[in-house]
Each structure stands twice: as C-alpha cells, then as structure tokens.
Amino acid sequence: MPKKSNPLQDDFRTEMAAEREALAAQLGESDTFGDKMRRLASDNKLAVFSGILIVIFILMAVFAPLLTPYDFDEMDLMARLAPPSAKHLLGTDELGRDVLTRLLYGARVSLAVGVIPTVFSMLIGVVLGMVSGYVGGMTDAVIMRLADVVLSFPSLLLAMVIMYTLGDGITSIFIALAITNWASVARVVRSETLSLRETEYVEAARSMGVKDMVIIFRHILPNCIPSLIVLFTLNVPSAILSESSLSFLGIGVQLPKSSWGLMVNMGRTYLYNAPWLSLVPSAAIMLVVLAFNFLGDGLRDVLDPHLKNS
C-alpha cells in the first residue's frame, strides 16, 4: 500500500515522539536494557566496532590451533628472526617460532588473565562493598580501611610481592590480580549501596520483614548492575596490562608458553634487527585495551543514570 503523506500528521507524529522521549528522559527509567543497547548501537559506532573487535580476538584465541599450521613452541632453526613472509605472516622469533602462532596462543593467556581475575576481584569487591555499605558501623570501617591499604599500595608492586610468594604460573597471576583489584570495585559498590539502602523500596521490603541478605541480593545488587558492567569493561584492560607488565618483568608467564607481555619482553633484544617481535604483540595489547576502554565508555554513556542528561 502506498504510504500517504500528510504533512500535518507527520509533524504531529514527530512532536509526539519528541514528547515521549522527553518524558522518558524525565522519568529516567522507561527505556529498558534493550532500548539502551539499541541506542548504543546507533549512537556510538566506536563502541560497536570495539565490541566486534573483542569478539574477533576471543574467537581467534579459542580457535588458535585451527588458524595456524604451527605449534606455539615449534622451532624452525633455519628461519630464525625471519621477517614477515607468506610462510610466516608475522615473521619468526630468535628460535624460529612463528610470531602469529605465538600471538594467537598468547591471546588465550592475555584474555584469560583479563577476564578471570577481574571476575574474581569483582565478586570479592561486590560482596564486601555491599556488606560494607549495608551493614555500616564497625564492619564498614574495617572493610574500607582494608581497601584503603590495598589501594594505597602500588598495585604492580603488590602483585609482584604476591607472585614472588606464590611462585610463577598462571594461577598465581590470577590470585595476584584478584587481590590487587577488588578494592576499587568494593568502593564503588559501597557508595551505590549506601544510596540504595536509603531508598523507599528497601524500607518497604524491610517493612515486609524481608531478610537483610535477600534485600541485598534481590533489591540492591540488580540496581548496581549497570555500574558493574562498566567497571568490568574498564578493569579487564587494566588486568591485561598488569599481566603484560608482570610477564615483561619476567615473573609472569614463563617460556616456552606465550603471552603478549612476554613476547614484548623477548623481542626487546632484537628491536633493531627484528622490530616485529615486539611491535606485533604491543599492537595487539594496545588494540584490545583500547577496544575494552571504548566499549566501557560507550556502555557508561547509556547505562549510567547520572550522565543521562549530559
């Protein structure tokens, strides 16, 4: 059916839409999570692109063995420090190992280190932060001073101390990063809990005799989710960078395993005659970190109610 255009009605329609939007903005709540994601997709191309890039990196890490004919520790001593070519797309290192292969396998370590300790640090931070904010008093003081101690320590130094105590290995990195990162999460969650605790619906729930634990997890936690998503996307890259730093310093992932930080460190010696050894993993780190940051920024813009009107 051909669309009849009635300029008066069209005007009216746009007016109605504008009014609806203004009302929605005023209420600040009538758009659902899906609406927000659609707005993110249409307004922030950079965030969408970043999201896609992250997915590509994850897929590459997962399907690494299928994407490359080499093993990550397979040496080809005849082709040491070979520049990028058809046979070795990103060249080879000082022992003739394929750089692209090591990059793909390194992505597994780097992404795992980005996500797993962040999940744990957030779990710790969310639980401690909510308890701290909800219970208050002495409990709050103890937890928050503990967080202050962790935050006042240079985190890399703290991580190094933990790594030295626990020994090398990927599990130690997970533990070290989880311990150094929970404090900032706990602080954010605590402040959110403090304001949520005073809301009338928490009081209404209390007036119905609902248990404190149920109130914390059913009423307060879901209201913290937008901030948590944003925090997550901002903490992942910092964890990736920390792992890179630790591996670069030689106390993270050990050879012959591969991680991006380790690759940068190993390539450092050959920076003049084989620059791709360091530059390729550096670029990968940079891309992933930037992608997570852009995605986090985009998510914050649509999810954070405080920024809604700006």
Add this chain to the structure above:
Amino acid sequence: MEEKLLEINHLKSYFFTRKGVSPAVDDVSLAVPKGKIVGIVGESGCGKSMTAKSIMDLLKYPGRIVEGEILLDGKDLTKLSARERRRVRGEDVSMIFQEPMTSLNPVVKVGKQVREAILTHQKVDRAEAKRRVLEVFRQVGISEPEKRYECYPHELSGGLRQRVMIAMAMVCRPKLMIADEPTTALDVTIEAQILKLIKTLCETTGMSCLLISHNLGVIAQMCDYVYVMYAGKIVEQGDVFTLFDHPRHPYTQGLLASIIHLDEQRERLSTIPGMVPNLMHLPEGCAFCNRCGQAMDCCRTKKPELYDLGGGHAFRCFLPGESEASHA
C-alpha cells in the same frame, strides 16, 4: 471501649545527633481497637511517621526507642528479638508508604515483589504464592492481574502502584496496616479511590488501620478515632465527631480553622502563626505556647498534662474547658 489490637504506652523515640537529643516521639500513648481506623494528624515533622516507624522497628540510626511499650495483642514488640520482630513485620503489621513511585524496586517485576512478602513469611511454593498474589491483586481492584503481575513498576500509573503497595501490605493478612500518608502523592480522584479501597478492606477483612495524614479531610472521612500530634506529643485525642465538632486544644482549633472553605469569601487564608519549634530547643513549658493565641504565663513555664474530658476525649492544655473552671 472495644478490644484493643495495638496499644502504645509512653513511647519515647529519640534521635541522638551530634547537636543534641531530638525527641521525635515524646511520651506517646495511643490505642487502635480491632477493626477500626485510627488517624494520626499533624504537620510535617511532628512525629507522625516516627511513631509509625517505631511500631515497625524501622527507625534508622541515630534514632531509637528509648522507653515505652508497644503492645500488639498484648505482646510487647519492643522486647522481641530482631528475628521475632522481623516475623511480626509483614505478617502481623504491615505498612504502606507515601510515595508509590519510589516504594517499589524499579528493576523487579511488581508481582515478584509482592510474592516475596508471602515467601518470606509462609512456607508455600511459588505457584501457590503467585495464585495468592493474583487473588490479592483482584481484591485491591487491579484489573488484568495476570498481566500486571509481569509489569515493572515504571509501566504502572501512580494509582496502580499504590494498589500494588496495598496488595503487598495485605497479602499476608496482617492484623494491622499502617498507612503513612498513602495518598499524598496521588491526585484527588485517585486519592478518593485508594481511601475507599482501604476503608473497604478494613471493613471486609476486620483488619485495623493506623492512618497517618496531614489532611484533616482525609482523616474526617476515614477514621473512627483521631490523635492530633504536635512536636512529638499527642495534644488532643478523641473520636472523630467530638474532635471535629468540639476541638479543645488551640492547635486543633487552629488546624480546623485553616481548612479552606470554598463557600467563604476571604481575603487571606487563615494560618497558625509561627513555625514548628526545633525539637532540640523546645520551649520550657508547652511546646505550642509561642504560637498559641491564648497562651498564659503558666504555659511558658510548666508542661501541661493530658486532661481527660471523658468519653475518650482528652487534650493537653491548661485552658479551662467550657464548663470546668480549671484543672491543675
């Protein structure tokens, strides 16, 4: 007098702030008979809500009950453990709040929020709980209960939200419902509906209601018995007809005089002069003496006691009654 469901005796709830002690509820005694609606009226900050919160044990730090007893069916709530207190909340006594917009969690479906109240107190499975929620939804006049059950609060209008709140307060069949300014945030047509609903629910289920309001019209329509509060104290009490026809305390008289009558031609609206005194710096004598047109010397030095006029009518003032010469 009828059998009392709730009896509060000499309740004192104070706030201990850095600047000093603020007696938000000061020696309040009141009673709610079974199946009746009792009103507390007074202006902002006079301790109405704090009395309600004391009953519900919802006082927040630095406020707490200093002394007094709150008897529900003869059981003193102030002596119960935190766990027993929690059981009483929601099951025996429930509360509806002023702001239906903010009293529901925006990220939880309303049906689930009401269901939570049942699941907290009764050992029933989720399907049974849902069935009861829908039944209560129907009872409080929510149309299409199945559809509303799945709604988020922002999808409902103010009136519907307040109905959901009432449903939540009703769902465990409490003996007493405290309504803290239940209609202040609603427009008049919805207000009338909600008030009618509360009244009908009380009549049909035999539930008692403690209605808190600053609106004398609402109180007159709804209540059987009225308490007037001022600066943390009850200044006058009586059944609704006596109180509105023969107000004795100058404050009650002032409140009634400041009601706007549309049929009167008036230049200015009648008000009570002055402001509510700071609870931390109350006058030495009667808390109302600085605003009272009939204040005498003794009002400034001595605190008046509650004077019983008989028939449940009492007021806290030195002024002689119409027939009595004086009381000391």
